[in-house]
Amino acid sequence: MSIGNSPESDRPSVGAALQKARIGAGLTVEEVSTTTRVRIPIVHAIEQDDFSRCGGDVYARGHIRVLARAVSLDPRPLIDQFDAEHGGRPAPTPAAPLFEAERIRSEPRRPNWTAAMVAAIVAVVGFVGFTLFTGGGKSGGGPVAAGDANAKPAPAPTRHPSTIKPPLKPEPSDSAVAGLPKDKVTIKVTARDGQSWISAKDANGKLLEDGLLKKGESKTITDKERIDLVLGNAGAVQLYVNGKEVKRVGNKGTVERLSYTRGDPQAG
Structure with missing residues (x-):
């Protein structure tokens, strides 16, 4: 069934066209609601040209589309008629400015806790090695030999920062999936x-x-x-x-x- 070629004066309203097609197809409101999953009160309201229960024009167009298909109607003329009676279809919002803003917005820098931790460990190891070396020299109690007066102390052994690895953490997505039943x-x-x-x-x-x-x-x-x-x-x-x-x-x-x-x- 199609209403696209009907004269303006004879054209039924959107709700009346849907109701007439439903009755002609031998379907009840309950059967249409089950097929389309549009709630029964909303189907009744739309057939009375009350679209206030749809939640907005976007949802009204979606309901008209699924209801028309359920009763073998071409939804396009009905949606065009709805737009003509409700101020027309709104122009789509351009997405480019939003994407530009997201692209140029700099992400805040986070503190490098790994580097700070490595530096702290190196400092502590160096301090402990120096303390042990100087303390060992004083505890001997004897005079220092002349030949050793200009000798330089050996540097305390330290671990290279590259050999210190932070503990591995699971990916957030893996943790989220693992937490689901x-x-x-x-x-x-x-x-x-x-x-x-x-x-x-x-x-x-x-x-x-x-x-x-x-x-x-x-x-x-x-x-x-x-x-x-x-x-x-x-x-x-x-x-x-x-x-x-x-x-x-x-x-x-x-x-x-x-x-x-x-x-x-x-x-x-």
């Missing part, structure tokens, strides 16, 4: 670059997490077998699975559906 799947979601709507279910369909994640907030979710994850505005999300970062989650404004088990990610 091996018999569970663990997911950490952080809204790094903007807010995101998240929903997580276990292998049996039980809801583990559902709601809006504001910018800067994080959620950690665990399960024994599997976690099925839905992310709104996926490009703004930082995702760790079993202690390893998933480098590419999705684009900003898109809805992504992901599933992870204890052995994931295979490559990330």
